[in-house]
Amino acid sequence: MTTNDENKTLKWVGSRPNRPDGVDKVTGRAKFGADLTLPNMLHGRVLRSPHAHAHIVSIDTSKAEALPGVHAVITGADLPLLASEFVPAGEAMVNYGDMCRNVIAREKVLYDGHAVAAVAAKSVQIAKQALKLIEVEYDVLPHVIDVDEAIAPDAPVLHDHMFTAGVEPKPEKPSNIAKRVEFKLGDIEVGFAAADIIIERDFNTETVHQGYIEPHACVANFSEDGQAELWCCTQGHFVVRGYCARLLGMEVSKLRVTASEIGGGFGGKTVVYLEPLALALSRKANRPVKMVMSREEVFRATGPTSGAKVWVKMGAKKDGTITAAQCELKFQAGAFQGSPMQPGAMCAFAPYDLENVKAVGYDVVTNRPKVAAYRAPGGPISEFGVESVVDEIALLIGMDPIELRLLNGAQEGTQAAYGPRFGPIGMKETLFALQNSEHMQQPLGPNQGRGIASGFWFNIGGDTCANINVSDDGTVALALGTPDIGGSRASMSMMVAEELGIDVKDVRPMIADTASLGYTFLTGGSRATYSSGMASVQAARSIIEQMRERAAKTWDIPLEAVEWEDGHARPASSNAGEFEPLSFADIARTMAKTGGPLVGSAALNAQGAGPSFAAHMVDVEVDPGTGRVEILRYTAVQDAGRAVHPSYVEGQVQGGVVQGIGWALNEEYVYGDDGTLQNAGFLDYRVPVCSDVPMIDAKIVEVPNPRHPYGVRGVGESPIIPPMAAIANAVSAATNIRFTELPMSPPKVLKALDEAALPEAAE
Amino acid sequence: MARHHITTHINGDEVEFLCDTEQTLLDVLRDELHLTGTKEGCATGDCGACSVTVDGRLVCSCLMLGVELEGKQVSTIEGMADGERLHPLQSKFIEHAALQCGICTPGVLVAAKSLLERNPDPTEIEVRFWLAGNLCRCTGYDKIVRAVLDAAADMRGAAA
Numbered sequence: 001m002t003t004n005d006e007n008k009t010l011k012w013v014g015s016r017p018n019r020p021d022g023v024d025k026v027t028g029r030a031k032f033g034a035d036l037t038l039p040n041m042l043h044g045r046v047l048r049s050p051h052a053h054a055h056i057v058s059i060d061t062s063k064a065e066a067l068p069g070v071h072a073v074i075t076g077a078d079l080p081l082l083a084s085e086f087v088p089a090g091e092a093m094v095n096y097g098d099m100c101r102n103v104i105a106r107e108k109v110l111y112d113g114h115a116v117a118a119v120a121a122k123s124v125q126i127a128k129q130a131l132k133l134i135e136v137e138y139d140v141l142p143h144v145i146d147v148d149e150a151i152a153p154d155a156p157v158l159h160d161h162m163f164t165a166g167v168e169p170k171p172e173k174p175s176n177i178a179k180r181v182e183f184k185l186g187d188i189e190v191g192f193a194a195a196d197i198i199i200e201r202d203f204n205t206e207t208v209h210q211g212y213i214e215p216h217a218c219v220a221n222f223s224e225d226g227q228a229e230l231w232c233c234t235q236g237h238f239v240v241r242g243y244c245a246r247l248l249g250m251e252v253s254k255l256r257v258t259a260s261e262i263g264g265g266f267g268g269k270t271v272v273y274l275e276p277l278a279l280a281l282s283r284k285a286n287r288p289v290k291m292v293m294s295r296e297e298v299f300r301a302t303g304p305t306s307g308a309k310v311w312v313k314m315g316a317k318k319d320g321t322i323t324a325a326q327c328e329l330k331f332q333a334g335a336f337q338g339s340p341m342q343p344g345a346m347c348a349f350a351p352y353d354l355e356n357v358k359a360v361g362y363d364v365v366t367n368r369p370k371v372a373a374y375r376a377p378g379g380p381i382s383e384f385g386v387e388s389v390v391d392e393i394a395l396l397i398g399m400d401p402i403e404l405r406l407l408n409g410a411q412e413g414t415q416a417a418y419g420p421r422f423g424p425i426g427m428k429e430t431l432f433a434l435q436n437s438e439h440m441q442q443p444l445g446p447n448q449g450r451g452i453a454s455g456f457w458f459n460i461g462g463d464t465c466a467n468i469n470v471s472d473d474g475t476v477a478l479a480l481g482t483p484d485i486g487g488s489r490a491s492m493s494m495m496v497a498e499e500l501g502i503d504v505k506d507v508r509p510m511i512a513d514t515a516s517l518g519y520t521f522l523t524g525g526s527r528a529t530y531s532s533g534m535a536s537v538q539a540a541r542s543i544i545e546q547m548r549e550r551a552a553k554t555w556d557i558p559l560e561a562v563e564w565e566d567g568h569a570r571p572a573s574s575n576a577g578e579f580e581p582l583s584f585a586d587i588a589r590t591m592a593k594t595g596g597p598l599v600g601s602a603a604l605n606a607q608g609a610g611p612s613f614a615a616h617m618v619d620v621e622v623d624p625g626t627g628r629v630e631i632l633r634y635t636a637v638q639d640a641g642r643a644v645h646p647s648y649v650e651g652q653v654q655g656g657v658v659q660g661i662g663w664a665l666n667e668e669y670v671y672g673d674d675g676t677l678q679n680a681g682f683l684d685y686r687v688p689v690c691s692d693v694p695m696i697d698a699k700i701v702e703v704p705n706p707r708h709p710y711g712v713r714g715v716g717e718s719p720i721i722p723p724m725a726a727i728a729n730a731v732s733a734a735t736n737i738r739f740t741e742l743p744m745s746p747p748k749v750l751k752a753l754d755e756a757a758l759p760e761a762a763e
Numbered sequence: 764m765a766r767h768h769i770t771t772h773i774n775g776d777e778v779e780f781l782c783d784t785e786q787t788l789l790d791v792l793r794d795e796l797h798l799t800g801t802k803e804g805c806a807t808g809d810c811g812a813c814s815v816t817v818d819g820r821l822v823c824s825c826l827m828l829g830v831e832l833e834g835k836q837v838s839t840i841e842g843m844a845d846g847e848r849l850h851p852l853q854s855k856f857i858e859h860a861a862l863q864c865g866i867c868t869p870g871v872l873v874a875a876k877s878l879l880e881r882n883p884d885p886t887e888i889e890v891r892f893w894l895a896g897n898l899c900r901c902t903g904y905d906k907i908v909r910a911v912l913d914a915a916a917d918m919r920g921a922a923a
Contacts, residue, residue, distance in 0.1 A: 027843070651863050655863065
């Protein structure tokens with residue numbers, strides 16, 4: 001698709017109109033996952049494992065089934081057992097053998113909170129009562145929570161059939177290491193030999209949850225004729241349709257999925273949990289079934305991201321040139337394989353132009369919930385380690401950390417260790433913007449420190465459809481397939497208005513259900529505005545072509561003699577004849593007489609998603625009495641390619657930064673010795689609140705992506721990559737102690753301060 | 764067990780409903796009265812998504828029982844706009860892009876309105892501490908705080 005002329009003045013793209021769904025969302029009208037009620041509807045609840053690891057000896061549901069008001073009870077036996085088979089799904093792979101066991105346990109329960117059975121009853125209260133009547137006999141097994149313990153030779157093995165992939169020869173014994181990957185460039189031994197200094201560090205990050213405020217929810221309605229409808233909060237209803245059809249053993253087109261408004265996802269709503277269970281219950285009860293998770297269930301049984309052990313070793317010359325970079329990542333996958341260690345390893349050193357790189361990753365299963373994507377899955381973890389070591393190199397050789405990054409930074413033509421050669425990218429531009437910021441001039445006081453970090457994310461494109469229906473009053477309805485989590489509908493409407501030359505208020509966007517639009521991959525990988533924007537533009541251009549045809553027909557001149565400019569069909573030159581230009585609204589009004597309905601469709605596989613770079617700077621103050629870290633000032637620079645709606649780009653940046661602040665300072669899953677989660681609620685799993693953070697200064701730089709008609713790059717993910725390292729670097733600067741473990745919570749910081757003070761105290 | 768018959772006022776209208784003893788105000792609003800603008804994020808009083816006012820006092824509706832509503836005045840997000848006219852906070856939230864997914868928005872708006880009724884000229888710090896009970900995971904709070912401060916300024920201007 002051709003890129004718009006960069007010099008052309010744009011009316012909508014780059015402006016800040018009110019979002020089309022704004023009024024619905026400020027008045028309580030917008031319908032989220034739990035807001036739908038159907039006539040005759042039942043309420044479903046899930047029985048979950050109290051054990052971290054156990055064989056299921058037997059399940060007796062007879063007493064629950066006998067309870068008045070209970071209409072269906074299901075266990076693993078009610079859903080087909082699928083073979084182990086990997087299928088690509090965006091930034092990861094899914095395995096149906098694992099998925100069918102994760103949505104409801106079969107032979108074993110593998111984590112505290114693993115679904116074991118489900119009930120549909122006429123009220124939530126009766127459903128909860130029924131759960132207590134289900135008798136499950138467990139044979140409790142030894143469990144393993146820590147990644148290093150899971151790797152140990154005598155560790156309890158979760159899956160007897162799992163042999164480490166990616167190592168030669170194939171191991172003789174099963175283990176908890178699902179896979180090993182390696183990415184290499186050059187020769188690191190040569191690189192380390194050329195180094196004047198070498199820094200080597202171990203890092204640890206804890207499991208954190210996406211923390212979307214809306215718990216998972218759905219309503220399933222299975223009909224006696226074998227067709228079903230599903231309403232759910234998801235980042236990808238087409239993906240949910242595919243997964244559920246497979247898990248239920250039904251034909252894909254017999255399931256119609258409608259995406260509700262979605263109350264946050266951050267990657268955590270790219271998978272299915274309740275949906276297949278609600279469908280199975282509805283099929284059994286022949287009535288609609290609604291299921292909503294409690295917050296406790298969300299924490300115990302849905303997608304956190306990996307905690308990880310990260311080892312980084314880097315060598316540099318005294319002039320700052322990085323000569324070698326090496327890392328080893330051990331990621332917790334949770335109960336089933338599929339941690340984001342591969343993207344973590346791929347992006348670890350991607351911000352830099354390096355000759356000698358080796359990144360190794362291990363995917364390790366543990367008795368925790370299976371991880372799901374979380375905003376740039378893997379990136380924040382590996383880049384936390386790398387950006388901390390880069391900071392130490394700068395300190396050791398006495399170089400400004402921004403200058404060090406500029407000296408080694410990736411640019412157009414750089415060969416990335418994970419494969420591709422970069423096109424135009426904004427790595428250095430984000431650093432220049434930091435250098436030029438007012439923040440740079442802010443003096444620091446006692447116990448204060450400043451930290452810098454860069455970040456990189458791949459971004460993806462993929463299968464996408466869009467449809468535009470023109471109405472005879474000159475307005476259009478725009479159907480999209482990517483659920484709108486953060487205002488993307490506004491951006492798509494703006495691109496369509498720009499193309500068609502109409503007012504953005506005359507574009508009515510909606511998220512179409514799976515029967516009404518072609519297959520569209522999910523909102524994830526920072527792809528929604530990029531891919532759906534591309535499809536929307538293509539659909540709009542199809543409308544323009546058809547409008548030119550209508551004008552040619554009306555004027556009785558050849559199609560080539562009609563041009564489209566600023567929302568009007570005009571004769572291309574005086575040779576074509578003298579005709580009054582026809583506006584978009586003129587042609588729309590007469591479409592019934594000139595050939596019938598005007599519909600523009602696009603179905604494409606979006607290629608060329610441009611990588612996204614970020615650079616962050618943070619000032620912190622460490623309270624020596626309590627160990628509390630306060631964020632004083634934060635500046636985050638993001639290359640957006642082109643910011644279609646700058647307010648929502650800033651929003652992605654600000655939101656990603658604050659999630660990163662939580663990851664850096666407070667958030668962690670805490671397990672007891674019995675392998676059960678100890679802090680499954682917002683009181684004890686502390687996400688940042690309004691009074692914890694300052695304003696987040698989001699600065700946008702624009703290095704257009706040549707593969708998108710408006711130069712768009714995805715911006716949803718990279719903002720969460722730099723915060724952990726930037727904050728750790730700032731805390732280290734404030735305390736002269738290198739912090740390598742997340743979260744840097746007050747007890748940990750205080751302990752480090754006390755330990756550092758001990759030698760002095762002894763003197 | 765017989766259900767309780769309760770008569771109360773919601774957004775100015777007299778409302779009667781039946782509820783079980785254990786049903787919370789949030790359950791009653793959502794499941795009995797189908798006022799689904801009030802959201803459940805945690806059901807433990809930690810996230811503020813279910814914020815409403817009862818007799819002018821800001822509460823998490825998940826922490827009150829439906830049976831406590833007899834004779835009370837409840838205000839929810841559905842009663843915030845004056846007919847077609849949005850409350851200044853609602854308009855400013857749209858204008859400032861102070862919402863992304865929108866699930867926390869009703870609770871945040873109800874809480875912010877309650878703040879401005881008590882303190883028409885809050886500082887940034889006062890806004891941040893008042894809204895500390897309303898979790899938002901999308902915005903990082905920046906645009907929310909700006910929208911509240913801007914709405915407060917507008918409302919003071921209109922009142923002057």
